[in-house]
Amino acid sequence: AKRSGDTAISFFDRKMESAVKERLQLSQALNHAIERHQLSLAMQPQVNKYQQLIGFEALLRWNHPELGEISPADFIPIAETTGAILSIGDWVLEKSCETLVRWATNSSSKHLKLSLNVSPIQFRRGDFVPRVEQLLKRTGANPKNLRFELTESLMVGDINFIVRQMNSLRQLGVSMSLDDFGTGYASLAYLTQLPLDELKIDRAFVQDLDQRGKGELLTETLISLGRSMNLAVIAEGVETDKQFERLQELGCEFFQGYLFGRPSVDAERYFND
Ligand code: C2E
Numbered sequence: 001a002k003r004s005g006d007t008a009i010s011f012f013d014r015k016m017e018s019a020v021k022e023r024l025q026l027s028q029a030l031n032h033a034i035e036r037h038q039l040s041l042a043m044q045p046q047v048n049k050y051q052q053l054i055g056f057e058a059l060l061r062w063n064h065p066e067l068g069e070i071s072p073a074d075f076i077p078i079a080e081t082t083g084a085i086l087s088i089g090d091w092v093l094e095k096s097c098e099t100l101v102r103w104a105t106n107s108s109s110k111h112l113k114l115s116l117n118v119s120p121i122q123f124r125r126g127d128f129v130p131r132v133e134q135l136l137k138r139t140g141a142n143p144k145n146l147r148f149e150l151t152e153s154l155m156v157g158d159i160n161f162i163v164r165q166m167n168s169l170r171q172l173g174v175s176m177s178l179d180d181f182g183t184g185y186a187s188l189a190y191l192t193q194l195p196l197d198e199l200k201i202d203r204a205f206v207q208d209l210d211q212r213g214k215g216e217l218l219t220e221t222l223i224s225l226g227r228s229m230n231l232a233v234i235a236e237g238v239e240t241d242k243q244f245e246r247l248q249e250l251g252c253e254f255f256q257g258y259l260f261g262r263p264s265v266d267a268e269r270y271f272n273d
C-alpha cells in the first residue's frame, strides 16, 4: 500500500511540475508571438433582427508553430499574469484601427462597428486613454466605429477611476459595452453608475432559453434591465432559430453567434455586396 501511495504522490508531483513547465513555456513563447507574426484577429459578425450585418467582434487567435491554435481562453489569463497582455492589447487595438480605416473606404462597410475585448489590466493603466487617443489620430480610424467590451471583473477596487476612464473614452467617441453581463457579482450595485452604451447578455443566458419557464426568467430580466436603462442589448452565443426568435420576443435587438457566422480572419466574406 505504501509503495502505491508513493507512486501516486510522485505522479501527482510530476503532473504539477509539467503543468508549471507548460505555463512557463507558454508565457515565454507568448513574449515572441507578436514579433513572430503568430497572432491574428478573427472577426465574428453581429446582426440586427433582420439579420443585417451591423459590425463585428474581434477575437484574438494565436497560431503557435508546434502547438497549433491556442485558445484565448487559455493564453489570455497567462498574458495577464506576466504582463504580456499590455503589448498584446496594444497590438489588438492597432490592428483594429487599421481594419476600420480599410473598411472606411467602402460604402458597404464604412458604417460597421468593431468591438474589442479590453483586459482589466490594460484598462487600469494610467495612460490607457492617451494611448487610445494617439492611436486613433495616427491611424485616422473613426472612434465612432470602435467599441470596447469590458467585463464585470473590472468593477472591483477604485470604481471612480474606472468611471473616469470610461467617460474620457466616450468623449473621444468610443462606445462602451459590458460583456458577459449577468455572470459577475454585484452587477446591480454599480450598473447605474457606469457610462455604458451596450449590455452583452452572456451565452449562458441564451442557452437557458432552451428550457421555457424558469430557465428564461433571468434572461428576460437582464434584457428588460438593459432596455430600461436605454442601452443597446446584444446577445452572444446564439446558435439556434428558436433562441433567436425567443430573444426577439424578450426585446433583444442585436445578436451574435454561430447561427449568423463563426469568427473568421476573412471578415469580408460577411459583407453584403
Ligand atoms: P468572449 O468575449 O465572451 O467571446 C465570445 C466567445 O464565444 C468567443 O470565444 C467566440 O468564438 C465564442 N462564440 C461565439 N459565438 C458562439 C456560439 O454561437 N456558440 C459558442 N459555443 N461559442 C461562441 P473565443 O474566441 O475562444 O474567445 C474566448 C475569450 O477570450 C473571449 O470570450 C474573451 O474573453 C477572450 N478574448 C478574445 N480575444 C481577446 C482579446 O483580444 N483581448 C482580450 N483581453 N481578451 C480576448
Ligand code: CA
Residues within 6 Å of the ligand: 057, 117, 149, 179
Ligand atoms: Ca467579448
Ligand code: CA
Residues within 6 Å of the ligand: 179, 180, 200, 202, 236
Ligand atoms: Ca462575451
Ligand code: CA
Residues within 6 Å of the ligand: 180, 202, 203, 236
Ligand atoms: Ca461569454
